Amino acid sequence: MSALHGRKVPRVLSIAGSDPSGGAGIQADLKSIAAHCGYGMAVITALTAQNTQGVRGVHAPPAEFVTQQLDAVSDDIAVDAVKIGMLGTAGVADAVGAWLRRVRPPVVVIDPVMISTSGDRLLEPAAEAALRDLISLADLVTPNIPELAALTGAAEAVTWTEVVAQARQVAHEHDVLVLAKGGHLMASDTPDALVSAAGEEARVSGPRLVATSTHGTGCSLSSAMATLRVTTGSWPESLRRATTWLRAAIARGESLGVGSRGGHGPVDHLGMLWDAAGVKPYALEA
Numbered sequence: 001m002s003a004l005h006g007r008k009v010p011r012v013l014s015i016a017g018s019d020p021s022g023g024a025g026i027q028a029d030l031k032s033i034a035a036h037c038g039y040g041m042a043v044i045t046a047l048t049a050q051n052t053q054g055v056r057g058v059h060a061p062p063a064e065f066v067t068q069q070l071d072a073v074s075d076d077i078a079v080d081a082v083k084i085g086m087l088g089t090a091g092v093a094d095a096v097g098a099w100l101r102r103v104r105p106p107v108v109v110i111d112p113v114m115i116s117t118s119g120d121r122l123l124e125p126a127a128e129a130a131l132r133d134l135i136s137l138a139d140l141v142t143p144n145i146p147e148l149a150a151l152t153g154a155a156e157a158v159t160w161t162e163v164v165a166q167a168r169q170v171a172h173e174h175d176v177l178v179l180a181k182g183g184h185l186m187a188s189d190t191p192d193a194l195v196s197a198a199g200e201e202a203r204v205s206g207p208r209l210v211a212t213s214t215h216g217t218g219c220s221l222s223s224a225m226a227t228l229r230v231t232t233g234s235w236p237e238s239l240r241r242a243t244t245w246l247r248a249a250i251a252r253g254e255s256l257g258v259g260s261r262g263g264h265g266p267v268d269h270l271g272m273l274w275d276a277a278g279v280k281p282y283a284l285e286a
Ligand SMILES: Nc1ncnc2c1ncn2[C@@H]1O[C@H](COP(=O)(O)OP(=O)(O)O)[C@@H](O)[C@H]1O
Pocket: 117, 143, 144, 145, 181, 182, 183, 184, 190, 191, 192, 207, 208, 209, 210, 211, 214, 216, 217, 218, 219, 221, 243, 246, 247, 250
């Protein structure tokens, strides 16, 4: 961490795809890192043409150019934590894996992005093996329920017990800590838990918010976890702080006025900070 005016600032690199509508991917990660007082950096693995309603197209850069971006950052800057999101192609996933083996930042979080909530593929099927290899290099992996099913080969979990069982299987097979997420359950609460091969290590839960502003929640949570792990040194404490923040960010997402044409809007990553700091950026009152 760098020391700035007595503060320790985590330098956090997001390796992910771009969402031009600003709610998911690199754009969500940078806002989430900033909301947790980190210095955010971004290596772009894919360009998507998407908005709050769905993905219209994906454009992948050559894998060599992803390596060039990664090296440009790590040759110059000490990376305290890395968050890996959408990888798109097998070539890009392999390039990220090769860099990770060479550089290995102290904290590595992988959000195994495969399919968006709108149902669009963000990882080509041929890249799934490369993604599995990457997971074994991570400290924490953060699959949602469909991603857990893809990783374990099981049917999608419908109960929290099934979620935890699948997360334990991933933890065992990849020797990694798993953040199991209950966002996709048909339940009145939304449990999230850190799961090792031995079982649940820490759980948080709260009532399910009646909200449409859930685009990019997985991206925002995983980059918050990467940043907070550097600051707190503890995964359970990172989970507690990240989910408390995320719930508030979901609750106030609608006030952004983004996604009001029938889509899933983004969360409000930074509004709480502005309120807490007494900053009044909006010309609401004369
Ligand atoms: N309606 C909701 N109310 C409260 N928390 C939610 C809601 N939907 C998702 N979350 C939270 O958002 C985070 C991401 O969860 P999830 O939707 O399962 O993953 P993903 O965004 O990767 O599909 C989790 O912390 C989950 O508990």
